[in-house]
Amino acid sequence: NAGVMQNPRHLVRRRGQEARLRCSPMKGHSHVYWYRQLPEEGLKFMVYLQKENIIDESGMPKERFSAEFPKEGPSILRIQQVVRGDSAAYFCASSPTGDEQYFGPGTRLTVT
Amino acid sequence: AQSVTQLDSQVPVFEEAPVELRCNYSSSVSVYLFWYVQYPNQGLQLLLKYLSGSTLVESINGFEAEFNKSQTSFHLRKPSVHISDTAEYFCAVSSFGGGATNKLIFGTGTLLAVQP
Numbered sequence: 001n002a003g004v005m006q007n008p009r010h011l012v013r014r015r016g017q018e019a020r021l022r023c024s025p026m027k028g029h030s031h032v033y034w035y036r037q038l039p040e041e042g043l044k045f046m047v048y049l050q051k052e053n054i055i056d057e058s059g060m061p062k063e064r065f066s067a068e069f070p071k072e073g074p075s076i077l078r079i080q081q082v083v084r085g086d087s088a089a090y091f092c093a094s095s096p097t098g099d100e101q102y103f104g105p106g107t108r109l110t111v112t
Numbered sequence: 113a114q115s116v117t118q119l120d121s122q123v124p125v126f127e128e129a130p131v132e133l134r135c136n137y138s139s140s141v142s143v144y145l146f147w148y149v150q151y152p153n154q155g156l157q158l159l160l161k162y163l164s165g166s167t168l169v170e171s172i173n174g175f176e177a178e179f180n181k182s183q184t185s186f187h188l189r190k191p192s193v194h195i196s197d198t199a200e201y202f203c204a205v206s207s208f209g210g211g212a213t214n215k216l217i218f219g220t221g222t223l224l225a226v227q228p
Binding site for chain 2: 091
């Protein structure tokens with residue numbers, strides 16, 4: 001059983017461009033969580049999705065950030081008009097029930 | 113609201129010595145507790161978890177943690193560390209029931225630095 005997959009592993013964007021981060025959960029997992037790891041700030045929850053539904057987006061910035069988990073395909077975290085402060089490692093985690101979460105290797109976003 | 117405190121940002125220790133990484137949490141509801149390990153430039157690996165049952169939980173590589181409800185602690189211990197245990201360790205808590213979403217609240221992490 002393959003683990004959680006994230007791509008790309010590294011992403012470089014210029015200020016103002018869009019960033020799309022993909023997460024394929026483990027087989028049989030219908031719960032997906034996104035977290036962001038900022039230098040000096042630690043890991044912070046962003047959003048929790050189940051298939052086709054956003055369950056909790058209390059950690060998402062109000063503007064420029066969006067997430068989806070369609071019926072078919074990976075979960076997508078989308079950041080529009082990126083700024084330097086968006087540079088961070090973004091981790092996806094999946095869970096079969098929501099009780100325990102398994103993390104992917106992360107996408108390291110660098111905004112130049 | 114929940115919070116997790118890892119008081120030690122870095123713990124230096126010699127190889128084969130015992131180690132304890134401290135974790136305290138605050139929550140007004142029932143919680144699950146976790147320890148994750150992160151090696152440089154990698155994702156987080158689930159090290160061990162407390163969901164219910166025995167308050168002492170163990171990992172396959174010799175780590176153990178004990179859930180202490182009265183002291184709201186979940187300290188991580190290993191009786192003899194190896195160089196390969198050098199990594200960042202994160203304690204995390206999630207709440208369950210009553211509409212909770214099981215999102216993880218993380219501590220700030222403890223860097224375990226094992227020296228030869």
